[in-house]
Amino acid sequence: MSGTPAREATLLDAVGIALAEEMERDPRVILMGEDIGVYGGAFKATAGLLDRFGPHRVIDTPVVEEAIVGAAIGASLRGLRPVVEMQFFDFASRAFDMITNFAAKHRYRTGLGVPIVVRGPSGGGVQAGPFHSQSPEGYFARTPGLAVVVPSTAEDARGLLKAAIRDDDPVLFLEHKLLYRRAKGLLPEGDGLVPIGKAAVRRPGRHLTIVTWGAMVPLALEGTDALAREGVEAEVVDLRTLLPMDEETVLESVRKTSKALVLHEESRTLGVGAEVAALLAEKAFEWLDAPVVRLAAPDTPIPFAPALEAAYLPGPATLLAAARKLAAY
Numbered sequence: 001m002s003g004t005p006a007r008e009a010t011l012l013d014a015v016g017i018a019l020a021e022e023m024e025r026d027p028r029v030i031l032m033g034e035d036i037g038v039y040g041g042a043f044k045a046t047a048g049l050l051d052r053f054g055p056h057r058v059i060d061t062p063v064v065e066e067a068i069v070g071a072a073i074g075a076s077l078r079g080l081r082p083v084v085e086m087q088f089f090d091f092a093s094r095a096f097d098m099i100t101n102f103a104a105k106h107r108y109r110t111g112l113g114v115p116i117v118v119r120g121p122s123g124g125g126v127q128a129g130p131f132h133s134q135s136p137e138g139y140f141a142r143t144p145g146l147a148v149v150v151p152s153t154a155e156d157a158r159g160l161l162k163a164a165i166r167d168d169d170p171v172l173f174l175e176h177k178l179l180y181r182r183a184k185g186l187l188p189e190g191d192g193l194v195p196i197g198k199a200a201v202r203r204p205g206r207h208l209t210i211v212t213w214g215a216m217v218p219l220a221l222e223g224t225d226a227l228a229r230e231g232v233e234a235e236v237v238d239l240r241t242l243l244p245m246d247e248e249t250v251l252e253s254v255r256k257t258s259k260a261l262v263l264h265e266e267s268r269t270l271g272v273g274a275e276v277a278a279l280l281a282e283k284a285f286e287w288l289d290a291p292v293v294r295l296a297a298p299d300t301p302i303p304f305a306p307a308l309e310a311a312y313l314p315g316p317a318t319l320l321a322a323a324r325k326l327a328a329y
Contacts, residue, residue, distance in 0.1 A: 006189045011151070012180040014158035014187060015045045015119070019083065021191075022165045023053050026081065029165060030057045032072055033085030033120075042087045043121055043180055065094035072116045073103050081165060086120030089174055090134045103170040104145030117164045119173035122150075123215055123265055124313055126177055129304035135214070135266040135297075140172050141242040141275075147171040147196050148243040152217035154185035156240060159194030167196065176215040183218070199246035201253065205235035208259035208327055211250055211276050213239040216263045216314065223319045232327045242272050250276065251284050258289040259326050263314060268296035290329035295322045 009017060023029045031046060037060040040047030050058040061068045065086065072082035086092050092099065095118070103114040124133035141148045149164060149171060151157040157175065164171035202217060203224050210220045217238045224234040237253050239245060254260045260280055262273035277292040295314050303309050 007187050008184060009154050009158070009187050010181050011154045011157045011175065011183040012043060012045060014154040014185075015161060015175060016047065016049070017187065018158040018161040018165075019046065020049060020052065022162055023049070023057060026165075028079060028081045029083065030059065030075065030080055031083050031085065032059045032061055032068055034061055034063050034068075034087045036060060036085050041085060043177065046085065065091050066098050069095040069098040069103070069116070069118060073098065073106075073114050076114050076116050077112065081115045083117045083119060083165060086118060088132045089120045089122035089136055090131055092118060092120075092136060092172070093139070096139070099140065099146070099170065099172070100143045104143050107145060107169060113168040114170050115168050117161070117171045117173055119161065119164075119175065121177035121180070122174040123176040123178055124302050124309060125215060127304060127306050127309055128177075130301035133302045133309075135264075137172075137174055137242055138266050138271045141272055143243075145169065146243060147241065148174070149196060149241050150174045150176070150214040151240060152176070152179065152183065152214055152238055154183055155187060155192065156194050156200075157183075158187055159192045160196065160240065162191060163193050163196050171196070174214070178215045179218075194240070197241045197244045197246060199240055199249040200238045201249065202236040202238050203234070205233035206257055207233050208261060208323065209235045209237060209250075209253040209257045210261050210263055210323070211237045211239065211253075212263040213242065214265060216265055219314065219316065219319060220263055222316060223323060226316070226320055227323055227327070230324075232323070234323060245275070245279075247279055247283070250279065254280055254284045255287045258287050259329065260284075260288070261293045261295060261323055261326055263295045263319065265297055265313060267299045268294060269299050271296055290326055293322055293326050295319060
């Protein structure tokens with residue numbers, strides 16, 4: 001199947017379009033998850049797919065995440081290509097053993113890949129509290145054998161999800177719920193595949209680099225607009241894939257700007273930003289004119305109260321303060 005004609009879509013629309021296109025293209029693709037069939041998913045990413053493809057390919061499951069992923073692994077080893085929805089990605093922790101100790105290691109142990117995708121909403125900004133607003137990508141991004149993907153645009157959501165479904169090894173696909181209806185774009189004609197493992201430069205600049213992903217990308221772009229009015233040209237690198245990380249794009253940017261700010265929503269300590277900082281310390285030290293700056297959430301659970309959540313998450317004021325300080329170093 002060549003895909004849909006070019007059309008405007010939200011990130012949420014793009015996820016549903018990608019699922020439908022891949023199910024149409026490949027009869028081995030099945031969907032599994034809680035309330036994804038009759039109800040159409042908690043955020044309606046799978047709405048209409050049960051009627052279109054039937055209950056043998058859109059499978060409502062019990063509320064047991066480890067069993068869902070375990071069944072998906074078994075189905076993949078029998079020739080299917082399951083896509084599992086976590087109703088909230090926070091609950092992937094319930095399937096941590098299946099994901100990290102079985103799916104991720106299976107090719108190393110047996111030579112056989114596990115072609116599953118585990119996808120679902122993550123992140124904060126919608127006052128959903130500490131059990132429905134986490135950014136758990138760092139838990140998984142240190143696991144060899146996995147790919148960890150976090151799109152920030154509708155185009156990437158469609159293109160990266162299609163690439164993930166076609167991958168012969170397990171992919172975790174985190175969709176930031178704040179972007180579901182806020183991120184809009186023109187989906188290209190055809191498949192619109194986006195390669196896993198390749199970052200994107202969202203805005204070129206020469207004074208400093210902001211490395212980020214997910215819902216922090218639009219925040220970074222908003223910040224660069226304000227910085228540009230002050231004469232500071234910041235480059236924004238959207239990692240898109242956290243594992244495997246596109247080191248070369250990050251290094252190429254920092255070689256040019258000589259300053260780096262890593263911006264992420266997950267907690268600061270041992271986050272993916274620490275890995276980016278280590279990469280720059282090891283491979284870009286000679287080009288750095290300032291210490292690498294990390295701007296992230298504090299090491300606490302994400303609060304529920306709107307005012308507390310706003311203080312917890314990186315925002316325009318904290319980003320501009322950090323970027324101005326770095327630019328002036």
